[in-house]
Amino acid sequence: MIYGQKLVADDTDVPPPLTNVSRRRLLGGGGALVLALALRVPAQAQGDGPKKFGVDAMPHGWRDDPKVFVAIAPDGVVTVTCHRSDMGQGVRTSIALTIADELDADWSKVRVAQAYGDEERFGNQDTDGSRSLRHFFGPLRHAGAAARQMLVQAAANQWGVPTSEVRADEHKVRHGKSQRSIGYGDIAQAAADLPVPAREDVRLKAPQEFRYIGKGNIDLIDNRDITTGKAWYGLDTRLEGMLYAVVARPPVFGGTVKAYDATEALRVPGVVRAVPIEPPAGPAEFQPLGGIAVIAKNTWAALKGRDALKVTWDDGPNASYDSDAYRSTLEEAARKPGKVVRREGDFDAAIKTAAKRVTAEYYVPHLAQAPMEPPAATVRIRDGHVEAWTCTQAPQATRDRIAKRLGVGADTVRVNVTLLGGGFGRKSKPDYVVEAALCSQAMGGAPVKVTWTREDDLSHSYYHTVSVEHLEAGLDERGMPVAWLHRSAAPTIGSIFAQDARHELPFELGMGLVNTPFAIPNLRLENPEVSARVRIGWFRSVSNIPHAFAIQCFVSELANAAGRDAKDYLLDVIGPPRIIEPTEIGDVWNYGEDPARYPIDTGRLRRVIETAAKGVGWGRQMEKGRGLGIAGHYSFLTYTAVAVEVAVGPKGDITVLRADIAIDCGPQVNPERVRAQMEGAVVMGMGLALTAEITFKDGRAQQTNFDTYEVTRIDGAPKEIHVHLLPDPDYAKPLGGVGEPGVPPVAPAIANAVFAATGRRIRRLPIRDQLSA
Template sequence: MTRTDLAPLEQPTRRRFLQAGAALALSVQLGGLVSKAEAAAPGKFGADSMPGGVVDNPLVFVSIGQDGIVTIVAHRAEMGTGVRTSLPMVVADEMEADWSRVRIVQADANETRYGSQNVDGSRSMRHFMMPMRRVGASARQMLEAAAAAQWSVPVAEVRAQNHEVVHTPTGRKLGYGELAGAAMRQPVPAAEQLRLKQPEAFRYIGKGRIMPTDSRDIAEGKATYGIDVRLPGMVYAVIARPPVFGGKLRRVDSADTLKVPGVLRVVELKGFDGPPLFNPVGGVAVVASNTWAAMQGRAALKLEWDDGANGAYDSATFRTTLETAARRPGTAMRNDGDALGALAAAPAGQKLSAEYYVPHLAHASMETPVATARFVDGKCEIWAPSQAPQGALEAVAKHVGLAPKDVTVHLTLLGGGFGRKSMADFICEAALVSKAIGGTPVKLQWTRDDDIHHDYFHTVSVEHMEAALGAGGKPSAWLHRTAAPTIKSTFAVGAMGQADFEAGMTAINVPFGIPGIRLESADVPAHTRIGWFRSVSNIPHAFAVQSFVAELAHKAGRDPKDYLLELIGPARRIDPTTLSDKWNYTESPDVYPLDTGRMRAVIEEAARRARWGRKLPKGHGLGIAVAYSFVTYVATVVEVAVDAKGQVTIPRVDMAIDCGPQVNPERIRSQVEGGCVMGLSLAMLGEITFQDGRVQQSNFHDFEVLRSHMAPRAIHTWMVGGSFDVPPGGVGEPPVPPVAPALCNAIFAATGKRIRSLPIRDQLAGKAKTV
């Protein structure tokens, strides 16, 4: 089923909130103050008082109608994390709302009103849990004050409870709908007067009782994704883009295309100059009365391209370039002690070196990029599955020559994102095509081939590791050289070398008790678009670091789990800046130190649950790995079974996570399971290769994802910690990084063969000797 109305998701408007049925409307501002919607002063906010310091400007609306229905705005996009449920659930809990009487509406792009709407970086709950709690608490206290005034009793004698306010001495009750108008006239509690619930009083937070808001609509085919948008008079378009990054169109012959039934127009789009940013790459758009006709028309185009500077890009050759760069001294980003001196002085038998390779990866989300655009009265309106709606709004405004106030971006559900849909190139394409044909509504659709060929790819990397072993087999020196095209190249032409945030992902911030630790970054160019990807540089760095730790443990004759714990050392709270980490996932090092006690706890829990050390059948092995990413701690134990032909099956995976407060355990478990499957898919199958500047893969037959028969027979998620005494961490990205090293360490335990190059694919075929 598809929606046929003009607004695919119900949009919150002031009229809707403040019309006769909506009497109370609140918003949260950055200073922790809640103000009436009428009095809000967009764009003027102070420093946030929530744990973690200054964050983006949250401005979230809540309303109560005279019928008692509570309407909560979801200001962040839903792409499977459950954020459209979890954040409103926090508000509802604090305001003592009955969840069955809560309605959720999706905000348009408007960061002036709603604060940051960018859902990259696993930040939704860690940046907005406390502001949302303050919204709910303010609503509750204003309702209580209104009831006390109506009864002429002290406010201390009343309390909100399950959508009603009760006068404790007499048992009198007033419903939220009855009080909404009077509550609106109450003064908003000052920050110091807010009474947040104690965790033991929570009804929804941490209980795992609330299913995702969109579940039923998704199951019944009623949910509106980007592809489901339908507008009156809408036409459809696909684009033939340059096959090589940076290429330009030389010539197009569209005569045969215009003969295809249903084809309406052919439109040339100019490519970008300068850094890629999130710009369209240009090409030729075919506009038709339906998507199939547009695709057939594109196939009939006669095109000649100038491949440009990247026409010779070959990923196999570039791997050699990366290996050469990783073996040479690079730019030092961390240098504790004298790692180079210790390595030079160590006898050959007490040294170990290894290199780890991770190829380019594509996002390959289930819903390919798609956006719908139209122009009415000189203004542009967009419907799109965007992770960064404000960024999309501003990019569209720039490309079509409008002021941002004349662009509206409506958010649909995202059929997967993983970072790809934070890039607005496909949204700008829809707007440009619509403008070119006079403002007619256009749905710009990417095919799967388009998605694979023209992605913002995860970077390719070689990680060179060296260590010298001292007493007891413990390292006295640790050298990590990383060579990878940087995401900085997306924003600046010719940028090379790891950015601080890239180094801060499981490379520079290893908390090991080693006298000499050195991290170096090599300068290597980018020959394709590099973009955000789920867990970003944690993928190659964690693969290298955690695989190398297991190799060191083997050389030292030690149990890998015990050796890892010994390297981490005793429980302590480390200021990340003392490890030369200038980033720490944007968080204050005082509020978010690197806590080795929490890291140890997830390792020990995953190992305990997996029954680490148990006797296994022949050909089975256990592998372990841990990663601190997005201020969350995740440890993974993978059990593998490798048969005589080298076929790998995975009987069980145990994952322990400490993300701080567990607001919605059902969604945490879901994201951990999804991260596990994605991590295994990337490790076993994921690879994008280039020849003559062109991506060699095109669809799921050659860029494979994990099929059900390859998936783990069981994934167990174990939640550690959960105290509200620590600030919240991220959940969407942290499960991915430890999966690949745990898998490869398990393969070594089962077969004695080291996997240092991903994907695994058939590396074990006919070569594995099970142990």
């Protein structure tokens, strides 16, 4: 299905964007070129040496199998199948423009089709880890370039001239000597009959030939549909005969239904049935929490029916969970020796002889992803086939979990991916889609849409981990750290896969902890053992958030103890520009990438810090109640820094007047999207710094809507956000991530600016009313 157009005659009740273009449909009515360029990368065990395939290497256990489809219809329309989910980051546009540039296509004739969940056909489709373009930029370019060469070859054959005399340009193939030209649609069938050129024979454009890549002149390909309300999200799905469901879930994680009475619920007009949903027998994983689904003829009736349910809950093992008390548990763990995850020199000896000793602890609470569109899914079972329509970041995991829960083969399950109204990691866990599948099964296969309310989303999320970060440093006579201890105590995401998991996993440790890039001779990093009491899941930037907050605030504290400028001191702690081998400092994960291609470059980190500082006017005289703060961080193979100016009012209210964010992610494919992601990261990071937290009493989340879980609102956003792009013009170099790296330095930059304005240290997030106390 081409975005915004309906190409299938059957199932006319299905929203247009949800059905993928079939080759038969594209070929119908005339010739067309359909190119499937597959780059198959075998899975590797962690620790295996890197294997390079052309310009792409995907080591350390990633199994990315890009199968990029390019179709050219007889009318010249180019359709690109996007295999990743678009949740506002604009991946449909970035993937399409990459292919269109190498294809020399006219952007006005480019369309996007969304791939359904099928790893064998489309490769890895998990939209996470800021890796969609990082992994597929090379294969996407090759797909476009191969299609271009096939069109050129077909035209040269038709004209009887050498291919060296023929070129593709703006959706036409041209022969300079004879001034002949032919449109892509007119030559597509002949091109389709040619063999796909070998990878080594494909000529990619030189960067100076790019028309779209790196130019920042392309609007979102579906922007008009989004802004006019024509775009389809998970909540928009409508099918003939569809029923609607909401679920009463256990209010405490691990709780179960002791008894229920649906008599009054069934009396609500429109309510059809109440269906028990069993919780998982083992770890939470991506399975539903359990509870009672109320199925009705409309969502309102389902909601009223759920209100009328009488349920007696067994709150289970987490009934006493209290986040305030748990903070004390984390503090106790962080103040004792833990599992050593990196050791250099002799911290104990160095701290004993240090001229000054500084100790601090930092607290980051649970957070909820809170996407603007809560989870939603529709499932229909018909003729032995299960079909889902949903806003998911993980269509393949969704397909697998549906198949296993229903006891059917994965080949009978199809997951259609809609647009996502935000995701931030929440929609990578398909528990809500499994709920819809179980409801459809209970209703004899009728289509059922499960809708989560905002209250459902905040009360039953996969929360970002809570943490206490304990740091100690010993300073020499010059005020520079010669000893550094960091203990990170936080429940792990691994707890949803193994109930006894009590240590952070390598990927969590590799998010700003073990790969701390400081020039400190004696350093020890530890990870104490703690247990999870709620579902822990991915959140934008994941463990980089607490690690960056603690480390960057602590460096500012050390600068103050040394009587130094905070920015200059941070640069001195990072040390001179140098290349660090991640595995040599304990980072065995390195974001799943070959450390030889992606080492840590402290010169790039220094550059973004200096750029952000220059942007905000670092060092200028500040009036009373105003201050500047700065922080830098390396995450997702990208370097970012944030410098902010804040004003603190007489009652402790904080206003972020200006934020400058600098990013070096290597070559930039779509600068407009990079800029947008950085602006969004600043606003989201402000929410984490100032207002956002999830707390628990008696196992229950205390924040249930945006009146209590406060995200940054328009009147609280910075008056100015300045994005400083530091692109690498060499497109042969590897790309870094963009979606997540902007968030981690925001909160510490704000906390450091508050200290500069007031002299008061912020060690606990969110700040809220700490300054008014």
